[in-house]
Amino acid sequence: MSRLDPEPSLHDEAARAGWLYYVGGLTQDQIATELGVSRQRAQRLVSRAMAEGLIHVRLNHRIGACLDLEAELCRRFGLGRARVSPGLGPGGDGVRAIAPAAAAELERFLRMPQPLVIGLGTGRAMRGMVDAMVEIDAPQHRLVSLIGNIAPDGSASFFDVVMRIADKVRAPHYPMPVPVISPTPEENAAFHALGPVQKVVALAEAADVILVGVGQMSNDAPLLADGFVSRAELDEMQAAGAVGEVAGWVFDSEGRYLDLGTNMRTGGVRVAPGLDRPSIGIAAGASKVPAIHAALKSRIINGLVTDEPTARALLDRA
């Protein structure tokens, strides 16, 4: 039936194979016949469709245990909103578990008709969220990055969360044109003195909704791994009680931002504790529990998307 098509692209073919497999329930053998390719190619197309995120799978059932955890999180931390995904077992990846729930949460805001300014952080969890979301037309909103988009080594691949979302929803987006962390406080101040930067900062500070990842500050902190902070500086901040960071801003176990280390040179805007607007953390994983707990305590975040084991650990702590 697709014999008349001039040249279906690889993506088209993969999408079709995935469709036949997951929706149609055909075997890969049947797909191979249908598409006129070998079994092996059909198998590759199917797995490619999945790997490239052409196929979206969602769970349409709220598991009781997760609902209970959500209610308890809301109660214990006074949250406006909590979503708990089922865990993926011992070897499971927290980000993978929460990505669909985070995407649903983002989509919820995107589908609101009134124009919103949506402030966004970065990180693996945010990236997972983007990959899991579907395309929606929502040009009424504005997407603003809370964090600088200039990395020390110039690589920007890590910071395209805002761009990728904007791409999927066809909404205007505002990257923060400053270094994530400048070499000196002076340079950081110089950047922030620029008119265009101030405009983006003002927009970010007025964000109606904030979605951020939460980073931990132990010895394998992402800030260290990605080269934003030196070992010595990490030691200094740890000594001062650092347990986590949101949008690059480091805080202690009570969720108070520190006045030292990289916090003196971090670009972009910090999420103010105790906002009345939604400020939702997207984070899961045993190592992040102290960081999430601190951010919840001081209400840097007033909403949370996490997974089952992390939720349990947070509640055990309180």
Added chain:
Amino acid sequence: MSRLDPEPSLHDEAARAGWLYYVGGLTQDQIATELGVSRQRAQRLVSRAMAEGLIHVRLNHRIGACLDLEAELCRRFGLGRARVSPGLGPGGDGVRAIAPAAAAELERFLRMPQPLVIGLGTGRAMRGMVDAMVEIDAPQHRLVSLIGNIAPDGSASFFDVVMRIADKVRAPHYPMPVPVISPTPEENAAFHALGPVQKVVALAEAADVILVGVGQMSNDAPLLADGFVSRAELDEMQAAGAVGEVAGWVFDSEGRYLDLGTNMRTGGVRVAPGLDRPSIGIAAGASKVPAIHAALKSRIINGLVTDEPTARALLDRA
């Protein structure tokens, strides 16, 4: 089907197994270990999760060939909206193919903030649509059935599309409290003279959006199979040129409603040709091509959700 016997723990377990399998990518063996059950049970839970629609799969890529068909359908029939799903191959089931697309279409309307009156037909395609849709809170809308909900044999299982949707979106719904087809025109008129019926009819006639299946009127017409029309009457209507029906109202190959047969005794409201509001047909299958074509010609429907082979057949015909 299992709506009446709620088994929360079983559902939870199935949902969890499906989650681990489809989202987590675990093998059934690992799931069995994780959940502490036998592999066979894990397998059954996974397949149950799929069968009961706990797991939703959607294709997040518009295949080029389908987009082309959509554009061509819109152009050729002056449609406001057309959606074409990839076909499912020779043995494929059209309803299964279009269910996700139809669900997405319905969800699009449901997510609109302004209150809508949504008129709905029945049939396998509509039923598939409901099963494929996710739960959304949309209490601002009203769902009204276009077709009577009293079957000749009293069974109502076929007519709970509106109820099921209302269930999923927690919106008020208005069944049409008349027989689908009354034994005599007089009885039908008597029903329609009742105050409450007139209110529902008025609501249905003012519907902002209409979603209907399209039935065919050949010798294996659903109206005959379900006992709404006798063989003799079907013959009579076929002789008069009947090729299809929408919400029980039979029309000829030009999409003109007939003035004979069951049309004299059909309850509910007929979809007026040439409405300016969206009137979307949900239908696929080779046997329905003449019926769909007729409905499109007279603009009983001005939008269409169908699958690839049906779309091609419709275009070949024009």
Added chain:
DNA sequence: TCGCCTATCGGGTAAATGCTCACATCAGGC
């Protein structure tokens, strides 16, 4: 033009999956 390098292909195979069947359990009726 040659030769290398990379991506893809198809065959083969071990692992994973789903299906059927025989049996256990249990509630309800005679």
Added chain:
DNA sequence: GCCTGATGTGAGCATTTACCCGATAGGCGA
């Protein structure tokens, strides 16, 4: 008390899938 049908369970087995590997073709620089 015993039958009986419905429902669920585990084992075995055929089918299907995922992955490894050598072969091959096309791109690209020398």
